[in-house]
Amino acid sequence: MSTSEDSLITTEVSSERTGRSDRPDETVLAARDLDVYYGDERALASVDVEIPEHKVTAIIGPSGCGKSTFLRCINRMNDQIAVCRVDGDLSFHGKNVYDDDVDPVALRRRVGMVFQKPNPFPKSIYDNVAYGLRIQGFDGDMDARVEEALRGAALWDEVKDQLDSSGLDLSGGQQQRLCIARAIAPDPEVILMDEPTSALDPVAASKIEDLIDELAEQYTVVIVTHNMQQAARISDKTAVFLTGGKLVEFNETAKVFENPDEPRVEEYITGKFG
Numbered sequence: 001m002s003t004s005e006d007s008l009i010t011t012e013v014s015s016e017r018t019g020r021s022d023r024p025d026e027t028v029l030a031a032r033d034l035d036v037y038y039g040d041e042r043a044l045a046s047v048d049v050e051i052p053e054h055k056v057t058a059i060i061g062p063s064g065c066g067k068s069t070f071l072r073c074i075n076r077m078n079d080q081i082a083v084c085r086v087d088g089d090l091s092f093h094g095k096n097v098y099d100d101d102v103d104p105v106a107l108r109r110r111v112g113m114v115f116q117k118p119n120p121f122p123k124s125i126y127d128n129v130a131y132g133l134r135i136q137g138f139d140g141d142m143d144a145r146v147e148e149a150l151r152g153a154a155l156w157d158e159v160k161d162q163l164d165s166s167g168l169d170l171s172g173g174q175q176q177r178l179c180i181a182r183a184i185a186p187d188p189e190v191i192l193m194d195e196p197t198s199a200l201d202p203v204a205a206s207k208i209e210d211l212i213d214e215l216a217e218q219y220t221v222v223i224v225t226h227n228m229q230q231a232a233r234i235s236d237k238t239a240v241f242l243t244g245g246k247l248v249e250f251n252e253t254a255k256v257f258e259n260p261d262e263p264r265v266e267e268y269i270t271g272k273f274g
């Protein structure tokens, strides 16, 4: 097993994440014995994990190991896949989100999502951000909320004079920040991100990484990434899924990257497979 002097990847694990790492963990999401099937195929197998509030949790692992499936369970996006079946418990503040009395639309208001490919609506920048608020029947100061969300997504200064232009006319990185503004406008507690930078150039990706660091002050962030350097740079906790949909290691990011408990995780992180 490696020691901290013999780190598994070249990127340093940041230990100074604006004081977040020193805060004790308060569980906001917990999976217990979570199984997910697509028809007869099991995509997640007995997953147990506790995701802490106001921190960044990275989900890593080889292709097809169930990372996106796990993310989509959290806000019940898997409901839209007819063959998908979920067993076990996935609780948000102690309430199983799969209980009959949970309204998935209300859940998604509290657990927002940002996807791999920026997907703004073919609407103005303003209307993209206002969209979710209008659906909610928000009757407060819309201009102020739109500005606040765009500022929160580090986009306001770039777009404040063109709020009526189409969101589709922005660059890829700006479009992704617009999608983040759209996700935070309804003031969720959790933001799920499924490979949010993989379609972006390195400069745009780096801006999103900085933004994720800021967002974690206010929100709980769960991010799926294929990029291990990114996971090491931006996350407080790392969950490693391996083939068969098993969560094989979950710990502080520094521990996972510098001295993992599981030999298979070390092999994965050092690029021996995956």
Ligand SMILES: Nc1ncnc2c1ncn2[C@@H]1O[C@H](COP(=O)(O)OP(=O)(O)OP(=O)(O)O)[C@@H](O)[C@H]1O
Residues within 6 Å of the ligand: 038, 043, 061, 062, 063, 064, 065, 066, 067, 068, 069, 070, 081, 083
């Ligand atoms: N809509 C679906 N219908 C049927 N099977 C699916 C569906 N979505 C995912 N699967 C299967 O579930 C397993 C896990 O897929 P998932 O997309 O969650 O993995 P992943 O780790 O996110 O993969 P990647 O890194 O390639 O995006 C795979 O075997 C995949 O084929």
